[in-house]
Amino acid sequence: MRLELPYVALLVSTVTCLGGSEPVVTPHSKHPAKTGGSESRIPDRREDRPVYLTANNMSIATGQPSLTLMSSGSIQIPVWSLSGGTPGQSVAGLVTGLPSGCAAVKVEIVVTTTDTATSPKYEDVYRVHLSQMEEDAPFTKRHYQGYPVRAPLPTAPFHTRTILLESYYEVEPDAPLWVRVQREPADPADSFTSPTGLAVVKVTPVEAPAKPHVVQNVSGYNSWPMMQAIGEKLVCVYSRGKAHTIGEDARAVYARTSTDGGKTWTPETVVANTPGYGEVPVGKGLDAAGSMLLWVRRVGPERIHDLYRTTDGVTFTLVATPKLAVSPMQITDVFAVPTVGLMALWFEGNYGDGPNSSWGTVTSSDNGATWTQTTVESKLTKAQWPTEPAAVYLGDGKILAIARTELGGTTSERAQFQLVSRDYGATWTRSKTNIGDVMASTPSLILDTKTGLLSNYYYQRGKGGILRRRVVDPDSVFDQPLKWPVSHAIATGSQISFDAGNVNATVIGDTHYLAFYSGEAPDTAVLVSEIAAPEGSVPHNAESPDESRE
Incomplete structure (x- = not known):
């Protein structure tokens, strides 16, 4: 079995002792620091240097996992054996000595298996729990239950996989970080019934993302923005009311523009304020002449x-x-499709569990003057229902859309949908993705013409409060919706579940602009983050949630 060099140094140093505590080392450490219990400290570590917890640095947290030696020839690796049939098995350890400037960490695990039945046709599922021991506060205060992460098994026994469980967890660098890793064999996606071996947990400091610019923060519930570039000008349209409600008469639609990348904005103008109606912008795009189109729901x-x-x-x-x-709940962003004209997706339903939800397309062959509605699917349950979709035309008749799920719960069933068409939107296929770090997370897509890369932006509501991006070669996921790469944090905001979210993106040159809202009712603000477009090209399945190594 061949392991990545940092892991070899870690694992070999602990092979001779399975009981008690062992030092945690980094690839840059010449001598490990001795500590007691399952806590370890790393001296003189730069912000970008990870902390490693080996199997010997962790102990049982829940259930009855076993600490064992996984052997292949003359190599013996200590691992925690996590069952593929018994739920609730987890192990935990403490990390200390994070660098003083550390804003957050990402958490990865290294797992392997000896079972000859291993194959990429099977998946296993893991979850991380994180918290910190802050002074004068219960150690449960900062508890974060990570989202289930599904990953395909390797092609052969003794191959290792590095699986990213969380890409951004905000930390107080002086407080000990508690890390618990749990396998989820009861999750619907975990199809591998044999045990797997957890060898290493890798905790890496990451920088805080840039702070967003303020579009509007006057008193009131400023929310649900739409962002569109007209040439070099940003146009941000949003609504304001008194609460998180869509039908209040006080809710109207406003707009501001910026020519300096969102740093400053022109005075607010009223777009729509119909007496007796609450109005919200729900979709945007460009017409054939390059003018901005805006759907407003009354x-x-x-x-x-x-x-x-x-x-x-x-x-x-x-x-x-x-x-x-x-009558749709929403008509979403407008995009151009050859041979069709303008297209937008819509959805309708009452958010109940019954089979009464639907979605489809509206198209215009006269630059928006008239529209034709087509229903793609109807009588869907909540679990089947794609909402608030964003779509891009890829060429050769192919359209790819990502949609939000309205499911709650804590399993991998709560994941964004992927909708694809090969015939200019005449027929569609709906699938679940592996994008599970979501909670009522509305997607927004940008296809970069220079690189061909697709960026999927969405806001993880609730605990975390993170605006995330996943970047992919769309050809690599068009027929493989479970192959989306891992996410990265672009901005952070409110962690109050529905007082933040609903990102909407646009592009000027090589920069993406992302509007979202954040705050605490009754007052929220509309914000905009800017980030460079992804560079180069992404090989198929690069940076996937698991990276297998022999």
């Missing part, structure tokens, strides 16, 4: 969608109020 005596057009982000003209057979 909720009052009835639910209506109005389409507006603007050339400057200040003056908005009503273009259409289509009469549709199915």
Whole structure:
């Protein structure tokens, strides 16, 4: 069995002793620091140097996992054997000595198996629990239960996999970090019934993302923004009311523009404020001439969608109020499809568990003046229902969309949907993805014309409060929706579940601009983050949640 060099140094140093405590070392440490118990400290470590917990640095947290030697020839590796059939087995350890400037950490595990039945057709599922021991506070205060991470098994026994369980957990660098790793054999995605061996937990300090710019933070519930570039100008449209409600008469739609990348904004203008209705922007895009289109939903005596057009982000003209057979909950972003014209996706349902939800497309062949509605799927349950989708046209008739799930729970079933079409949107296939670090997370997609890379932005609501990005070669996931690469933190915001979220993205040149809202009711702000477009090209399945090594 061949292991990555840092892991070899770690594991060989602990092979001779399975009981008690062992030192944690980094690849840069000449002499490990001796400590007692399962706590270890790393001296003189730079911010980018990871901390490693070997099997000997951890102890049983729940259930009855066993500490054992996994042998192959003359090599014996101590691992925690985690059952593929008995739920609730986990191990934990403490990490101390994080660098003073450390803002957050990412957590990875190294696992392997001796079972000859191992194959990529099987998956296993893991979860991390994190907390810190802060002064004058219960050590449960900062508990974070990670999302289930599913990963395919390796092609042969004794191959190791590095699996990212969490890419961004904010820390207080002076407080001990508690790490618990649990396998989830009861998760629907865990199909490998044999034990796996947990050899190493890797904790790496990461920098804090840049702070976002403020678009609007006046008193009130500023929320649900849409962001669109018109040439070199950013246009941000948002709504404001008194609470997280869509039908209140006080809720109207406003716009501001920026020509300096979101640092400063023009005075607010009113887009829509119809008496007796609550109004919210729900979709944006460009028409054939490059003008901005904006879908605004009106909720009052009835639910209506109005389409507006603007050339400057200040003056908005009503273009259409289509009469549709199915009244959508939302019509989302507009994009161009050859041979079709303009297209947007819609969805409808009451958010209940019954089979009464649907989704489909609306298309326009006359630059937005009239629209034709098509239902793709109906009578869906909540578990089957894709909501708030974002789509891009890839070429050759192919469209890829990502949609939000309304499922709760703590299993891998709560994951974004992928919707694909090969025939310009005439027919579609719906699948679940492996994008599980979501909670009512609305996606927004940008396809970079220079590199062909696709960025999926979404806000992880609740604990964490993180705006995330996953970057992929769309060809690598078009037919393999479980192959999405890992996520990275772009910004952080409120951790109050529904007082933050709903990212919407646009691009100018080589920079992506991401509008979202964050705060605490009754006052929230609309913010915008900027980040460089991903560079180069991403090989198929690069940076996938697991990286197998022989």
